[in-house]
Amino acid sequence: MDVGFIGLGRMGRGMAASLIRAGHTVRVWNRSPEAAKALTGAVPVASAADAFRGDAAITMLADDAALRAVIVEGGLLDSPERPGLHLSMSTISVALAAELAAIHGRAGIPYIAAPVFGRPDVAEAGALNIVAAGEATLIDRAAPLLDAMGTKTWRFGDEPQRANAVKLAGNFMLVSAIEAMGEAAAFAEAHGVAGADLLDLLTNTLFASPVYKGYGASIAANRYEPPGFNLKLGAKDVRLALAAADAVGVPMPFASVLRDNLIDAMAHGDGDKDLAALARVASRRSGRA
Template sequence: MTTIGFIGLGTMGAAMVARLLEAGLDVAVWNRTASAADPLVEAGATRLGGPADAFERDVTISMLSNDQAVDAVFSEQLLTGASGSLHVNMASVSTELARELEARHAAADVRYLGAPVLGRPHVARAGQLNIVVGGKEADVEAAAPALDALGKKTWHIGESPAAAALVKIGVNYNLIHALLALGESINMVERGGIDGQLFVDILTDAAFTGSAYTGYGKIIAERSYFPAAFDTALGLKDLALTEAAAAEVGAALPSSPTLRGLFEAAVADEKLKDGDWSIIAEVIRRR
């Protein structure tokens, strides 16, 4: 049986560990806030003493919140003692950090996959994620027991972890635009006396059948933003990753300033900042 060391037990990480345990895999966990591991230990996971202990397992998986957290945990010092091990980073990170992590792992002789995921926590819990992987084929095969348990499809796009990061950034930018379009159109029909959920039902049956429109449309129509599976600060973070990636490759993002204004307004508002990132619809409603 493949043994897994899992680092990062936020909403997404905890759902992923629960799925791995349900699939019968041997999982040991660590989180900076130790209490986050308690329910998973009760469910059958082993508690690790620190992040370095994760590398004693066959595969180390991490799901941390942003560049700063990933960079801080996977330092040169930590990796020095992990020669020969395999790390699968499933967080959304910048292309710049993706390249730095690839080099840092190579210098320490640690095998590395960039494997950001597409899907919300309930999708992870059901093992239905799409996983975009950049790294060596042999390492993808070694991580397959975990990847297959977590995802309905693994997209191996080549050997570059930065390329996987760029694909995830591009997908998230489309999701952000879906939030903008839903917020504007639901607000418009509501102001015309039409029930928001009725509009979403028509929209998603007639034209936009994907999970982003059905899921986020319902959240916006019902204003059910709490508790957040993915909050406004994380949304702004993903927008910033897109802006940085676009600048790097010389791509124009004409709508980015509008989206940034919405997210910055939401993050600055005490009543909105802890809500799901689709709460930018409330900024639109107010305007």
């Protein structure tokens, strides 16, 4: 397929590379052009409009503001050349996802949401879990692309914003796991037990899953750089989850705790470290940082 790819951050680079390996023609655009030129096998283009055409256009941008600036304010939906499908894979707010679905409908551009679970190394391996929502026939059309980037596509109905709600729910649970490990490790250390030993036990028994094992290993080793997923992006996702919960009257009291602790971490200079650095908040508060 002829694909345009917009956004070559840590995740986008690996995803675009997976599409290239699968034999797709991939035209790439990034606000920092060096990233586009460095991707072997890709076809760098001069503007976002040059990427937003072909069989499909994929966006993988950092947040609501970036996606809105490029797609909506950048006038791509009014361009005479349009893609056969816009596949939005960014982690964005539920509200913006619903707005995008509506404005794409008015513009006559097919649109589905397909945010992903996985870190940059997983994206590079084409092994993401992809959460897709939108018209079933459109997801079927995008299947060759989704299959190239992920091991499984999980479908969540015909309203695109449902995929974004699932993504935010998942990231809320992920951040909760890190907070729990940080508090548990600080508690154990106050009783003379090495936090690393506790996490080694628990992440190989009761909590032997990728999130606990991966982030637990980082916490145990006090290793937060280079970041796989920046703490400040985790903070953004928790804020988006709280906003989406407020919109439908769902209390999320622990999400409020996470938001405040993430703000604490950023205030202490950890915003650009890996999300696992959230565990440092509990350690610091206990006097054992």
